[in-house]
Amino acid sequence: GNSVTQMEGPVTLSEEAFLTINCTYTATGYPSLFWYVQYPGEGLQLLLKATKADDKGSNKGFEATYRKETTSFHLEKGSVQVSDSAVYFCALSSDSNYQLIWGAGTKLIIKP
Amino acid sequence: DTGVSQDPRHKITKRGQNVTFRCDPISEHNRLYWYRQTLGQGPEFLTYFQNEAQLEKSRLLSDRFSAERPKGSFSTLEIQRTEQGDSAMYLCASNEWDVSSNYGYTFGSGTRLTVV
Numbered sequence: 001g002n003s004v005t006q007m008e009g010p011v012t013l014s015e016e017a018f019l020t021i022n023c024t025y026t027a028t029g030y031p032s033l034f035w036y037v038q039y040p041g042e043g044l045q046l047l048l049k050a051t052k053a054d055d056k057g058s059n060k061g062f063e064a065t066y067r068k069e070t071t072s073f074h075l076e077k078g079s080v081q082v083s084d085s086a087v088y089f090c091a092l093s094s095d096s097n098y099q100l101i102w103g104a105g106t107k108l109i110i111k112p
Numbered sequence: 113d114t115g116v117s118q119d120p121r122h123k124i125t126k127r128g129q130n131v132t133f134r135c136d137p138i139s140e141h142n143r144l145y146w147y148r149q150t151l152g153q154g155p156e157f158l159t160y161f162q163n164e165a166q167l168e169k170s171r172l173l174s175d176r177f178s179a180e181r182p183k184g185s186f187s188t189l190e191i192q193r194t195e196q197g198d199s200a201m202y203l204c205a206s207n208e209w210d211v212s213s214n215y216g217y218t219f220g221s222g223t224r225l226t227v228v
Contacts, residue, residue, distance in 0.1 A: 004154075034216045043118075043203060043221040044155070089154055093216070098143070098168065098209070100217065102154030 002027045006090050006103035013080055014111055021075040021106045023064075023090035031092040033057075033066050033073040034100070038087045047075075047088070085110045116220035118204050124226045125194055132190045133223045137206030144187050145217060146179055147203040148172070155203055161187060162209070194227045201225075 007022040025031065035047040035057070048057030053068035062077045073090060090103040117136040125131050137144045143162050147155035158177070159169045163184035173179075176194075181187040191198055201224050205217035 032216075036216070036219075044205075044219040046216045046218070049216050091154070091216075098145075098160060099157045100155070102156075104154050105152070 002031070002092060002094055002101045004090050004092055004101055004103040006088075006106050009087075009105070009107035010109050011106060012109045012111065015082055016079045017110075019075070019077040019080045019084075019108070021088055021090075021108070023073045023075065023103060025071050025073065025090075025092050027071075027092055027094050027101075029094050031094045033064070034091045034093070035062070035064055035073070035075050036089040036091060038089065038105070040086070044089065080108075080110050082110045082112050084108060116204055116206055116218050118202075118220035118223050120223055121221065122224045122226075124228060127196060127227055128193055130190065130192045131194055131225065132188055133202055133204075133225075134186060134188050135204030135220060136186045137204070138218055139185070141206035141208045141218075142184075143207050143209045144181055145205045146187070146189050147205065149201040149203055149222070150199075158189075158202075191225075194225075196227045199225055199227045 003026045005024050032051045034049045036044045037047045038044050048059040050057040050066035056065045064073050064075045087105045087107050089105045091100045119134045145160040146158040149155045159179050161181040176192045179189045201222040203222045205219045207217045
């Protein structure tokens, strides 16, 4: 079945450091891939998405590229800020499935 | 449009009581989804509607759970005879879906249920 695997957290970085959060997936067909962010006490917000292979999603300085050959969708940011501290979820939606399949989430802590 | 709204934000109830949550999706969205999220986990799918039709229910959704979307607009999720294991964040999401689109949802802020 479809599944998403994320790197375990928490990930702790200093401000202005480079961020990578790994995400790999297993899916049939051609899924769409997403990164969602959840700030403390809040709901889930769509951060970025990619709907086909080699697409790059980007938003607020975050980027992720849909790599079909490695079944990956790693999240990157060149210079993180304290305000980026949150839990980040990788998810997929297959073309035959209405559901989002979620990773377990990665907590990111940015220290000033 | 103010996005997806959920009410209440927090609910504390005694074990055995019934609770009902409401979700108001984005008005032009035809699909509405309910998910449950426990601490430290990703969301788990519960059920979804296309317009007023409930098209799928997860095996996670026991007989104590029921959801409705009577006019294809807002939705309610009721839990009867609550148990401590029902304590979680209940998330509602919506999107405008057709066969050519497969994009992410817009989530509400969730209703946090605590069963004591």
